Amino acid sequence: GAGVSQSPSNKVTEKGKDVELRCDPISGHTALYWYRQRLGQGLEFLIYFQGNSAPDKSGLPSDRFSAERTGESVSTLTIQRTQQEDSAVYLCASSPTRDTDTQYFGPGTRLTVL
Amino acid sequence: GEDVEQSLFLSVREGDSSVINCTYTDSSSTYLYWYKQEPGAGLQLLTYIFSNMDMKQDQRLTVLLNKKDKHLSLRIADTQTGDSAIYFCAEKSSTLGRLYFGRGTQLTVWP
Numbered sequence: 001g002a003g004v005s006q007s008p009s010n011k012v013t014e015k016g017k018d019v020e021l022r023c024d025p026i027s028g029h030t031a032l033y034w035y036r037q038r039l040g041q042g043l044e045f046l047i048y049f050q051g052n053s054a055p056d057k058s059g060l061p062s063d064r065f066s067a068e069r070t071g072e073s074v075s076t077l078t079i080q081r082t083q084q085e086d087s088a089v090y091l092c093a094s095s096p097t098r099d100t101d102t103q104y105f106g107p108g109t110r111l112t113v114l
Numbered sequence: 115g116e117d118v119e120q121s122l123f124l125s126v127r128e129g130d131s132s133v134i135n136c137t138y139t140d141s142s143s144t145y146l147y148w149y150k151q152e153p154g155a156g157l158q159l160l161t162y163i164f165s166n167m168d169m170k171q172d173q174r175l176t177v178l179l180n181k182k183d184k185h186l187s188l189r190i191a192d193t194q195t196g197d198s199a200i201y202f203c204a205e206k207s208s209t210l211g212r213l214y215f216g217r218g219t220q221l222t223v224w225p
Contacts, residue, residue: 004156031211033211033212033213035213035215040217041217042118042202042215042216042217042218043157043202043204043213043215044215045212045213045214048211048212050211056211056212059212091156091157093157093213095211102159102162103159103213104159105149105156105157105158105159106156107155107156108156
């Protein structure tokens, strides 16, 4: 594929359930980022992967949020015991290396917690 | 953390120029970016500028950077209705790979 892909595109869940969001970065990109965009807001950084290690997790809002990455490929963001304030669009981006000047974004997953 | 500020709304007539402004606080920023987001879509990179440049032009887009004032602007010449979208300014930290985003400027282009 040419770009970053994310799945599902939309997810509606009940409060208290766990959800998993998936990101497929551009092939060969070693750096991967997760951001959250609440309605009417800019993007908030969540976590950054370089390869399959996460040198910067400082944006994760609580211990209900976790993420992992397999090799230099797919990443999953897991939110446990979802709350209504978790409702947002979750965006994934990748770049060839950390120092490269461009992050390419996927279309996002819109999460709605009822 | 770093702050990136943008005005929230801008309306222009088709054919006019649009200027979207942004201020940031991190003097060690390496790159500054403009992304475009259309309704229901992800972010599309429009252009970027390295922090040691003061201007970059790319077709209808002109980016001006005033590093002393930490002010970035995006000028869109001959604005079209298809340019209607939210435009995000972002800066890249020199020490971390993350981007810091403004809240976005909603550009509305009237025919």
